[in-house]
Amino acid sequence: MSSTGVHTSAPSILSDFKEITKMRLAVSVVFSSVAGYFLGAEVIDFVTVLLLSVGGYFMVGASNAYNQIIERDLDALMDRTKNRPIPAGRMSVTTAFLIASIFTVLGLVVLYIINPKTAMFGAISIFIYVSVYTPLKTKTPLSVFVGAIPGAIPFMLGWVAATGEFSIEPGTLFMVQFFWQFPHFWAIGWWLFDDYKKGGFFMLPTGNRDKGTAIQVVLYTVWTISVSLIPVFGVTGDLYLTPVSGVIILILGLGMLYYAVKLFREKTAHAAKKLMFASVSYITLLQIVYVLDKFIRQWL
Structure with missing residues (x-):
């Protein structure tokens, strides 16, 4: 791929930097990490919050940059990714690799300053995402299972950053x-099935937009709601959720389940898109409810 052109404007360079590190995704990951920190911290240390935010952004940015280097030829085949910096020729592989490498080192150093276990989980996350999940995406639908591991680390990472320990609370x-x-x-995967197919990616559990996939979507939505409610029963150590907040989480979960069932019934890309947005709303609001529940209990 060609190097960044000499006529590239500063706004374009900034836009490409945001794209290669997937800034929007990084912000959502940082949000999850900070929520986990608020849940685990007895006293809020805003220096640690800043370090966690910066370190988390570096790690996510590095993972995404490595991912786009590895998948540059496949990205060129798909409509949603063909204009990314590398396949579009606006950024060289060398530049992207330099960004990814610097971000990896800085991310690990910043997270290590918080505590070694936080850095360790950060390193595990980037390794699995880049070295295992990314290659498997074109091989097997099980890649989603593997990718769910680094994807699930940020929420628990915040608790580990606050306590320096991994136990049942961050595990939950x-x-x-x-x-x-x-x-x-x-x-x-359902919504963008045709585009993913161009790149040879296997995202759906059965490989197709069919009843089998739709059933699994509904089942995993039910399991997500069930696991989200476990802290209500007082079996997860210091991570506790009041029954009132549990009802709120249940209502949010039923909203997500509604769209999952709608996908099962309609089996359309439009229904899948709605479920995607519903799922983002669910996890964001869940984290907010978890945090508010803790602080409201402390104030009362």
Whole structure:
């Protein structure tokens, strides 16, 4: 691929930098990490929050840059990715690799400053995403299972950053986000099925937009809601959710389930797109409810 052109404007360079590191995705990951930190911290240390945010952004940015280097030829085949910096020829592989490498080192250093376990989980996340998940995407639908592991780490990473320990509390946060990713990514895979097919990606559990896939979407949505409610029963250590917040989470979950069932009935790209947006709303609002529940209990 060609190097960045000499006539590329500053706004374009900034736009390409945001695209190669997937800034919007990185912000959502940072949000999850900070939510996990608020849940685990006895006293909020805003220096740690800043370090977690910066380190988290570096790690996500590095993962995405490596991913786009590896998949540059496949990205050129798909409508949604053909204008990314590398396949479009606006950024060289060398430049992207330099960004990814710098981000990896800086991310690990920043997370290590918080505590070693936070850095360790950050390293595990980037390794699985780049070295296992990315190659498997063109081989097997099980790639979604593998990709759900690094995708579930941010929520629990915040708790580990706050406490320096991995226990049942961050393990529960991990499971919530782990199960959530299946209906979320299968909705995306269904919605963009034709485009993914051009790149040879296997995103749906059966490989097709069929009844089998739709059933699994519904089942994993039910499991996501179920796992999200476990803290209500007081079996997850210091991670606790009041019954009132549990009802709110249940209502949010039923809203997501409504769109999952709608996909099962309609089996259309439009229904899948709606489920995708519903799933994003669910996990975001869930994290907000979890955090508010903790602080409201402390204030009362």
